[in-house]
Amino acid sequence: MNKTTNTNNCPVTATMALIGGRWKTIILYVLSSNTRRFGEIAARIPGISRKVLTEQLKELEADGLVNRQQYNEIPPRVEYSLTELGKTMTPILKDLATWGKKNLPVVKRPI
Template sequence: MIKFKDKEYHCSMELTLAIIGGKWKVLILWYLGDKTIRFNELRRTLPNITQKMLTQQLRELEGYGLVKRFAYAQIPPKVEYSLTDSGKSILPILANLGQWGQNYANSEMD
C-alpha cells in the first residue's frame, strides 16, 4: 500500500496512473517539454481538447507539482505554463513510451 495525499493505492502503478492517467495529461506534459507555453498555444497544439478540459487537466497537474503556472498582471490576461523539475523528470519515460509505440507500430507492419 502507498499512501499519497490522503488516499491509498495498492501499488505504484495505480498511483502513477492516478497522477498522469487519462487522455490528455501525458500529451500536456510531453508538449510542455523543456519550454514555457501560453495557454492558447497549448490549446492549439491539442486541437481536440476543450478549454474547460485543458484548464482542468493543467490544474490537476499543477496540484501534483508537475506543472507551474505563471499569470502576468496585464490586460488582456497572459498565462504561461511550464514543467517543474518533477514534471521534467518524467520526460525520459514519456520518450521511452513514444519509442515503444513507434516500435510496436513498425512490428505490426511486418
C-alpha cells in the same frame, strides 16, 4: 500460490493516479519541450476542449507537476511549464513517444 495485489502500495497505480486519463500524459509531453501558453497547448492537442484542458492543467498544477505563471500585463498572459517534479517525467514521455513511433501507425499531428 494465490497472491492478491494491494493497489494502494503499487507505484504504477500511484503514478497513473497522477498522470492517467486521456489527456494528462499528452499535456505533459507538450510541455516537456518548452514553456507554453494556453492557446499553444490547445493548438497542439486538437481533440481536447478548452474546458477539459483547463481542468487538466489545474489538476496537474495541484499535483505539483505543472507550474502556472501569470503575468500582470494587459492583455493578461499565462504560461505553463513543468515543475522540477514534472521534468522527471520527461525521459518516460520520450520513451513512450519513441515506442509509439516504432510500433504504431503514425498520425501526423503537431506536438
